[in-house]
Amino acid sequence: MESAIDIKQLTKVYDGKVSALDGVDLTVKEASIFALLGPNGSGKTTLMRILTTQIHPTTGLARAFIYDVVKDDDEVRKIIGYVPQEMSVWTDITGYENLLIYAKIYGVSSNRRTKAIWDALQNMGLEDVANGSVKKYSGGMIRRLEIACALLIKPKILFLDEPTLGLDPSARKAVWESLRSFKKEYGTTVFFNTHYMDEADLYSDEVAIINRGKIVKTGTASELKRSLHSEIISFRLADNGSKSGHPAAASLKRESDALKKIRTLNLVEDAVVHDSIMDVAVENGEVAMPLIIDVLRSEGISLEWIRSSKPTLDDVFLKYAGMRDRSG
Numbered sequence: 001m002e003s004a005i006d007i008k009q010l011t012k013v014y015d016g017k018v019s020a021l022d023g024v025d026l027t028v029k030e031a032s033i034f035a036l037l038g039p040n041g042s043g044k045t046t047l048m049r050i051l052t053t054q055i056h057p058t059t060g061l062a063r064a065f066i067y068d069v070v071k072d073d074d075e076v077r078k079i080i081g082y083v084p085q086e087m088s089v090w091t092d093i094t095g096y097e098n099l100l101i102y103a104k105i106y107g108v109s110s111n112r113r114t115k116a117i118w119d120a121l122q123n124m125g126l127e128d129v130a131n132g133s134v135k136k137y138s139g140g141m142i143r144r145l146e147i148a149c150a151l152l153i154k155p156k157i158l159f160l161d162e163p164t165l166g167l168d169p170s171a172r173k174a175v176w177e178s179l180r181s182f183k184k185e186y187g188t189t190v191f192f193n194t195h196y197m198d199e200a201d202l203y204s205d206e207v208a209i210i211n212r213g214k215i216v217k218t219g220t221a222s223e224l225k226r227s228l229h230s231e232i233i234s235f236r237l238a239d240n241g242s243k244s245g246h247p248a249a250a251s252l253k254r255e256s257d258a259l260k261k262i263r264t265l266n267l268v269e270d271a272v273v274h275d276s277i278m279d280v281a282v283e284n285g286e287v288a289m290p291l292i293i294d295v296l297r298s299e300g301i302s303l304e305w306i307r308s309s310k311p312t313l314d315d316v317f318l319k320y321a322g323m324r325d326r327s328g
């Protein structure tokens with residue numbers, strides 16, 4: 001597959017002293033949804049401003065398809081759409097009127113304008129409110145209108161800076177459902193910045209984690225989660241004392257025998273017992289769990305409960321960006 005975005009050793013130093021990007025290498029596949037995830041001040045907006053030709057990098061290269069974002073900036077602007085973090089529509093006019101202004105700015109020819117506007121409104125589910133004042137729109141509707149404006153030229157790459165910042169969960173979902181169906185229809189590449197882990201997890205094909213201007217990890221959300229630590233399955237062992245007169249010793253022997261066998265299972269990385277709870281680190285809990293239960297049964301150990309905990313993208317962020325984001 002062709003890459004929609006190719007970035008090589010990109011740096012940005014503001015005013016000769018603030019290093020915002022520090023050697024970024026990144027490739028984004030065509031027609032994918034790509035999430036750039038990072039804490040505040042990590043360089044997300046800077047990177048997006050460079051890719052959308054608003055500012056120049058200090059050193060390094062970036063391309064949108066075959067076009068260099070510095071040398072071919074006019075060409076780049078023809079194939080991209082951009083929704084900034086700040087509000088980008090006028091609230092004292094209607095949604096339709098906003099789109100008309102943007103259609104003129106983007107140079108959509110007058111005979112194609114009406115259709116382009118209604119297509120964009122439909123893509124974002126705004127036909128019914130098109131002629132209402134934006135003042136009366138909810139936050140989610142305003143965001144969808146801003147995206148509709150960026151979709152007027154049916155861009156090959158759509159850049160979204162924190163697209164759902166401050167929206168409630170149902171509005172976020174509505175934004176993403178519209179975006180996904182647009183992407184499916186037109187094969188658009190979507191590049192978005194976020195500090196919401198769950199958004200990267202739910203909606204992106206690939207994620208890159210940026211911290212202090214450096215890409216610290218890339219992969220699919222599930223690859224990142226798997227790269228972290230394994231799933232831990234905890235087994236609460238029932239009181240397995242026998243009537244032999246040495247219940248504790250017999251029980252301990254059974255536990256240690258079971259532990260040895262469980263450690264030799266292929267999918268098991270490690271196993272320990274503490275306070276009648278056996279914690280087993282595994283690669284794949286769904287597959288490993290029945291095998292472990294079989295071993296415990298064969299050793300005559302019964303169970304009170306089983307609990308499993310999988311790593312979340314939060315854990316990945318914590319590890320690679322060195323902090324847990326609390327602003328979302």
Ligand SMILES: Nc1ncnc2c1ncn2[C@@H]1O[C@H](COP(=O)(O)OP(=O)(O)O)[C@@H](O)[C@H]1O
Binds near residue numbers: 041
């Ligand atoms: N125009 C600017 N002038 C000077 N420093 C800036 C400017 N824009 C951003 N920065 C600095 O660059 C770093 C990265 O900022 P930014 O790209 O906005 O991060 P993010 O979008 O991840 O919050 C921060 O330290 C920020 O203060």
Ligand SMILES: [Mg+2]
Binds near residue numbers: 046161
């Ligand atoms: Mg930002």
